[in-house]
Amino acid sequence: MSATAVLDWGLGLAQGMLVLAMALAAWRMLRGPRAQDRILGLDTLYLNGMLAIVVHGMRTGSGLYFEAALILGMIGFTATVALAKFLMQGEVIQ
Amino acid sequence: MSRFLPYPLLTVALALTWLLLNAPITPGSAALALLVGVSVPAVMRALQPRAVLVRAPGTLARLAVVVLYDMVRSNVDVARIILGLRRGERRTGFVTIPLDLREPFGITVLSIILTGTPGTLWVQYDSQTGCLLLHVLDYTGGDEWVRRVKDRYERPLMEVFA
Amino acid sequence: MSGAELPLWAAWLVVALAVVGAAFSLTGALGLIRLRTFYERVHAPTLGATLGMALILISSMLLLSLLEGRLVLRDALIGVFLTVSTPVTLLLLARAAAHRDRHEGTPEAPPEI
Numbered sequence: 001m002s003a004t005a006v007l008d009w010g011l012g013l014a015q016g017m018l019v020l021a022m023a024l025a026a027w028r029m030l031r032g033p034r035a036q037d038r039i040l041g042l043d044t045l046y047l048n049g050m051l052a053i054v055v056h057g058m059r060t061g062s063g064l065y066f067e068a069a070l071i072l073g074m075i076g077f078t079a080t081v082a083l084a085k086f087l088m089q090g091e092v093i094q
Numbered sequence: 095m096s097r098f099l100p101y102p103l104l105t106v107a108l109a110l111t112w113l114l115l116n117a118p119i120t121p122g123s124a125a126l127a128l129l130v131g132v133s134v135p136a137v138m139r140a141l142q143p144r145a146v147l148v149r150a151p152g153t154l155a156r157l158a159v160v161v162l163y164d165m166v167r168s169n170v171d172v173a174r175i176i177l178g179l180r181r182g183e184r185r186t187g188f189v190t191i192p193l194d195l196r197e198p199f200g201i202t203v204l205s206i207i208l209t210g211t212p213g214t215l216w217v218q219y220d221s222q223t224g225c226l227l228l229h230v231l232d233y234t235g236g237d238e239w240v241r242r243v244k245d246r247y248e249r250p251l252m253e254v255f256a
Numbered sequence: 257m258s259g260a261e262l263p264l265w266a267a268w269l270v271v272a273l274a275v276v277g278a279a280f281s282l283t284g285a286l287g288l289i290r291l292r293t294f295y296e297r298v299h300a301p302t303l304g305a306t307l308g309m310a311l312i313l314i315s316s317m318l319l320l321s322l323l324e325g326r327l328v329l330r331d332a333l334i335g336v337f338l339t340v341s342t343p344v345t346l347l348l349l350a351r352a353a354a355h356r357d358r359h360e361g362t363p364e365a366p367p368e369i
Contacts, residue, residue: 010271
């Protein structure tokens, strides 16, 4: 096998595993049962999505996906923090 | 020194970040990195964050090695628990740890360490009593976890951040 | 797809790091499904946020460095950012959950400190 083929198949496998992880996280997000489980699922979804973008950047060999991954990580962080804050202050104590 | 570089660690971190984002390093990007590293901390001074005092760099390096080892080991442990490869009964539970560490940066680093090692979850910290509530995935009775956190992480951190 | 100029051993090393990292991340997501209570489940995604993330980023830095013939370390910034942000996320989430559970008096609520 040539180096190109090894990289293509191997990174494709890693990408597939990360997409499966995203599917599992999405299942937890949709299924619940409670709001905190959904937020945890969303956070995991963001994390694995970011890692999948990093691996996609490796497959294409371009550095362009770095910014996308970094920004996705930041948005995921902000979203989860905002949702957790809402859970603490918006729903239980008015 | 204190006038032009109020936060030397922040200066170094900012300049390094700039250089990493703009690699390969050219004279122009190095000059810009220096400019960012010097000018941003000057703005930060208006916010008056507490200065970090890092002592005992040797202890810090040893702590980093310990944390790296624990991170890999607990990752494997938790993976085995999830995949059901571990035999025997497993219990989870909450552990209350009375911390002697009061320095805010030390507490921050401790929270990063405890999150970085899967199997321990930081639930709550009371700054009045200094008590930390931890959820552990592999609960062993007694105060084994208290001793582990105190000996492995808290004591070196108290040496580093005083 | 690039990588034709890469030596074979380097390609295998890059792939091994990425696949093991992805496997840890996948195990973490699986834990989200398999573990029974919320407080157990919060532990699971940290697998992807620590070792899984680190291995994938090392693999990416290695590949880009070899392809471009110089040290490319900027992926480490993602690692640094994730390392300092994950504790904040999980801590807030755990506190919110603890608060709700105590308020509702569910049996798995954490004890008061």
